[in-house]
Amino acid sequence: MGLEEYRAPAKVKLAALWASTMFCYIYGDYFGLYVAGTLADMNHGSMGPLGHATPGVLTGVSLMMAVPSLMVALSLLLPARICRWACIVLGLFYTAIMAVSLPGSEPFYKVLAVIEMTLTLAIAGIAIRWPRPSV
Numbered sequence: 001m002g003l004e005e006y007r008a009p010a011k012v013k014l015a016a017l018w019a020s021t022m023f024c025y026i027y028g029d030y031f032g033l034y035v036a037g038t039l040a041d042m043n044h045g046s047m048g049p050l051g052h053a054t055p056g057v058l059t060g061v062s063l064m065m066a067v068p069s070l071m072v073a074l075s076l077l078l079p080a081r082i083c084r085w086a087c088i089v090l091g092l093f094y095t096a097i098m099a100v101s102l103p104g105s106e107p108f109y110k111v112l113a114v115i116e117m118t119l120t121l122a123i124a125g126i127a128i129r130w131p132r133p134s135v
Helices: 010-032 038-043 057-077 081-100 107-130
Strands: none
Touching: 010 057, 010 081, 010 107, 057 081, 081 107
């Protein structure tokens, strides 16, 4: 006897993928605090490759991380056409950000980055193949 499968709509799939992506981002940043010297650098106002933690840098990083967080809800709330394009553009954009951050990073971060890139590519892929209404 088989099990009934739930066929999630594109919007639900996208929201779930954005949520999963955010969990990986958060855990990557959290685990990064355990890398030797990170907290000392933070105490001196350094944000690693981003340089000194100026108000502008902090605002930029905050906005960069707010967007995927908001996409969890916006994937469900935006009209389909806008949601589709937002997920395509942002999914590819965040994939590129992670690809650029890979060289020289810690092994745990590389693992999370590959997972994050897989998730954001899946977001773009689902949005590209968004189902059309049947006629």
